[in-house]
Amino acid sequence: MKHAHHVYQKPVPVLEPLGEDEQILVRIAATRIYLPHPDTVEQFQGAVFPTIRDPRNLGQAVNHEGRIIGMYDDNTTPRYALLWAHGIPGKSNQLTQGWTISHVWDRSKDMGAYTHLANLALLPEYLSSLSDKQGPLTHHLRFHAWDVYRWKPLGSDTPVRPIGYDPDQWCYFDPVDDPVGFLRAEFSKGNCRRCQALKPLMRQVYGGEL
Numbered sequence: 001m002k003h004a005h006h007v008y009q010k011p012v013p014v015l016e017p018l019g020e021d022e023q024i025l026v027r028i029a030a031t032r033i034y035l036p037h038p039d040t041v042e043q044f045q046g047a048v049f050p051t052i053r054d055p056r057n058l059g060q061a062v063n064h065e066g067r068i069i070g071m072y073d074d075n076t077t078p079r080y081a082l083l084w085a086h087g088i089p090g091k092s093n094q095l096t097q098g099w100t101i102s103h104v105w106d107r108s109k110d111m112g113a114y115t116h117l118a119n120l121a122l123l124p125e126y127l128s129s130l131s132d133k134q135g136p137l138t139h140h141l142r143f144h145a146w147d148v149y150r151w152k153p154l155g156s157d158t159p160v161r162p163i164g165y166d167p168d169q170w171c172y173f174d175p176v177d178d179p180v181g182f183l184r185a186e187f188s189k190g191n192c193r194r195c196q197a198l199k200p201l202m203r204q205v206y207g208g209e210l
Contacts, residue, residue, distance in 0.1 A: 022136045023164035029127050029137055030169040036117040037175040040085050041149045044180065048081035049073075049115040050201045053108035059197050062111070070111050071197050078103070081115040082122060084183040087176035091190070100128040104141045107153050118151035122173075140165055180206070 050070035052062060062070035079101050080091065088095065102121050107113035121141060123131060130137040143159040146152050147167060152159065176182055184206060187195065 025130065025136050026140050026164065027166070027169060029123075029130055030140070030166075031171060032124055032127060033137075033171060034122040035144070035170055035172050036082065036120060036149075037086065037172045038148055039175045040173070040179045041117045041151070044085065044117055047112050047114060047116045048085060048183065049077040049198065050111060050205060051077045051198070052111050052114050059193050061197070068201070070201060071194075073114075073194070075101075076194065077198075078115050078120055080187070081117060081183075082120045082173075084186045085117055085179045086173040087179070087182050089186055091186075096122070098125055099123065100125050102128060102131045104131070104138075104145050105153050105156065110153055113153040116151065118145045118149035119153070144170060 050062075051073040052070060053075060054072040055074040057072040058074050060072050061068045062072060076091075079096065082101055083090075083095060100123050102123050103114075104119045104121060105113060107119070113119050121131065127137075129135060131141060132138075139159065139162045142152070143161050143165055144167075146159045147161075148170075187198075187202060190196075
């Protein structure tokens with residue numbers, strides 16, 4: 001008769017607050033993050049693209065009460081939004097190798113937040129986990145978005161100033177003279193399925209020919 005072997009499993013430790021270490025991490029990380037320039041955010045006054053995230057339905061229309069209001073995306077349009085709005089051309093992932101574009105609020109199904117510049121940040125990949133869920137950077141980035149851009153997603157609470165928050169610690173992309181015009185020009189070059197599906201919707205947002 002075989003006897004069952006009982007394997008001792010060490011319990012998962014409880015995560016403790018970082019305390020003063022959190023402020024050190026945030027200070028180090030903040031100098032390596034690039035955020036949208038405040039003047040650029042102001043010029044768009046809303047989400048850059050009428051998109052939400054759903055890779056399984058990539059390129060398909062988002063319908064609301066029988067009307068097409070947007071398109072399903074795979075996290076590509078937030079990258080376009082952040083780069084093109086700051087005069088950085090092209091669409092290849094090579095432009096952001098070693099970097100990750102992070103959302104300040106996880107509102108991938110919110111068309112008003114998904115590609116809103118105030119909700120985007122460019123982080124080195126090795127720091128990206130600091131902004132995930134309730135990471136040390138999360139509350140600092142959210143308060144920054146409210147403090148500098150005066151923006152938060154609809155229905156969310158007004159962010160509270162975190163301990164150790166420093167308004168001078170952040171780095172910004174350089175602005176361009178006409179970010180909306182640059183984005184329109186870059187978008188108009190696109191002939192991929194995504195761009196073709198988006199063009200009628202972009203005309204509704206920006207007007208004119210694309």
